[in-house]
Amino acid sequence: MKHSMKRIMIVLTILLIVSTSFIYAITPRSYYGNTSKYYKWDSSSIKCYVDSTITSTFSTSVCNSIKAGLTAWNNSDAPAVTFTTSYSNWDVLAEAGDYGSSGWDALCTTSCSSLSNNIYIEDYAIIDLNTYYLDNYLSVNNLWRAICCHEMGHAHGLAHNNNEDSIMNEYTTGYYNYLGSSPHFTAPQYADFLGVNAIY
Numbered sequence: 001m002k003h004s005m006k007r008i009m010i011v012l013t014i015l016l017i018v019s020t021s022f023i024y025a026i027t028p029r030s031y032y033g034n035t036s037k038y039y040k041w042d043s044s045s046i047k048c049y050v051d052s053t054i055t056s057t058f059s060t061s062v063c064n065s066i067k068a069g070l071t072a073w074n075n076s077d078a079p080a081v082t083f084t085t086s087y088s089n090w091d092v093l094a095e096a097g098d099y100g101s102s103g104w105d106a107l108c109t110t111s112c113s114s115l116s117n118n119i120y121i122e123d124y125a126i127i128d129l130n131t132y133y134l135d136n137y138l139s140v141n142n143l144w145r146a147i148c149c150h151e152m153g154h155a156h157g158l159a160h161n162n163n164e165d166s167i168m169n170e171y172t173t174g175y176y177n178y179l180g181s182s183p184h185f186t187a188p189q190y191a192d193f194l195g196v197n198a199i200y
């Protein structure tokens with residue numbers, strides 16, 4: 001769809017989650033903190049469309065790192081992520097663009113339109129990667145992987161978890177050191193599996 005329309009849709013969504021090294025993030029209604037109201041997929045598998053311009057603009061290795069992060073939860077109880085090449089057929093859209101000095105390096109927006117037993121059921125999620133910050137790290141495949149794993153955790157219904165070793169730490173630098181030293185998570189950790197498996 002047209003860029004302007006997409007932006008309007010994002011404004012209309014009810015949940016906004018920000019992952020960032022720079023600013024405080026908005027905490028969603030989801031697991032890790034509030035178990036009375038959260039959101040989840042109501043499906044055993046979901047389809048993800050990775051914007052084709054990511055490969056043409058950056059590289060195949062960046063695209064593959066993004067895909068590795070998005071599927072990093074597939075050995076949990078969350079619905080399995082598969083990829084679709086059809087733009088009209090996605091549950092999760094992953095895209096990259098220069099969103100300027102927004103304060104976030106990646107962001108997951110989820111849209112839910114129904115409530116079932118006090119649980120919001122997701123219609124779709126959009127993961128935006130901000131090249132304003134990430135352009136300097138194009139060759140750091142593990143960073144792209146870690147960030148996409150974090151954002152997919154939000155798409156699966158997880159909030160931030162700052163109490164334990166977790167890929168869902170609030171700040172990117174909380175789970176991934178850009179210089180490659182510890183903490184250096186690129187995949188869900190023990191606490192993350194506990195959290196996501198409790199949802200599903």
Ligand SMILES: [Zn+2]
Binds near residue numbers: 018150169
């Ligand atoms: Zn986050």
